[in-house]
Amino acid sequence: DTGVSQNPRHKITKRGQNVTFRCDPISEHNRLYWYRQTLGQGPEFLTYFQNEAQLEKSRLLSDRFSAERPKGSFSTLEIQRTEQGDSAMYLCASSSRDNWTQYFGPGTRLLVL
Amino acid sequence: AQTVTQSQPEMSVQEAETVTLSCTYDTSESDYYLFWYKQPPSRQMILVIRQEAYKQQNATENRFSVNFQKAAKSFSLKISDSQLGDAAMYFCACFISGSARQLTFGSGTQLTVLP
Numbered sequence: 001d002t003g004v005s006q007n008p009r010h011k012i013t014k015r016g017q018n019v020t021f022r023c024d025p026i027s028e029h030n031r032l033y034w035y036r037q038t039l040g041q042g043p044e045f046l047t048y049f050q051n052e053a054q055l056e057k058s059r060l061l062s063d064r065f066s067a068e069r070p071k072g073s074f075s076t077l078e079i080q081r082t083e084q085g086d087s088a089m090y091l092c093a094s095s096s097r098d099n100w101t102q103y104f105g106p107g108t109r110l111l112v113l
Numbered sequence: 114a115q116t117v118t119q120s121q122p123e124m125s126v127q128e129a130e131t132v133t134l135s136c137t138y139d140t141s142e143s144d145y146y147l148f149w150y151k152q153p154p155s156r157q158m159i160l161v162i163r164q165e166a167y168k169q170q171n172a173t174e175n176r177f178s179v180n181f182q183k184a185a186k187s188f189s190l191k192i193s194d195s196q197l198g199d200a201a202m203y204f205c206a207c208f209i210s211g212s213a214r215q216l217t218f219g220s221g222t223q224l225t226v227l228p
Contacts, residue, residue, distance in 0.1 A: 041221070093158075104157065
């Protein structure tokens, strides 16, 4: 069990650029979650997949945010036309089909200049 | 929608002593789970302990235990024999299995362990 992995760990970009983050869940975990965490705050839920189906996306912060999980394994989170307010830590978590406990990855820290 | 409140932004404890972190939550659901997560300065979120709402017995994991008061919607974390490695931000979280299936987090308590 290698745990949840996320890449890249750090990303610096200029305002207006698009960025994409990747999350690889724990193998055989069918549920995958994305969260955003700003400094000094608890994580904020963004979206949730069960296998390849995105079952909840109403919490995505704007239409600039999108996520995919095409084959029910890894997932990507894309932010288009980044803004300085998008600077945050983006966390991914996964859970198994018979246990709701979520296990988190190390996160991707995004800085928008 | 559920809410989670941690009223202690910062706490400190002497090494080897016991400390209790407070958490209250609010939900109208009957089927839910409560968690404590720890986030050290490296920022990897680590599961500390989990409590199913339908279980009356308080969960325990080694030096970590909870005091789950369902009627009061209170879920405190007790850390016994505190160690320097326990220093971290601690988050309380609530999960409703029947709805959006998201974890709702509190704002966290920063725990300092004094040598």
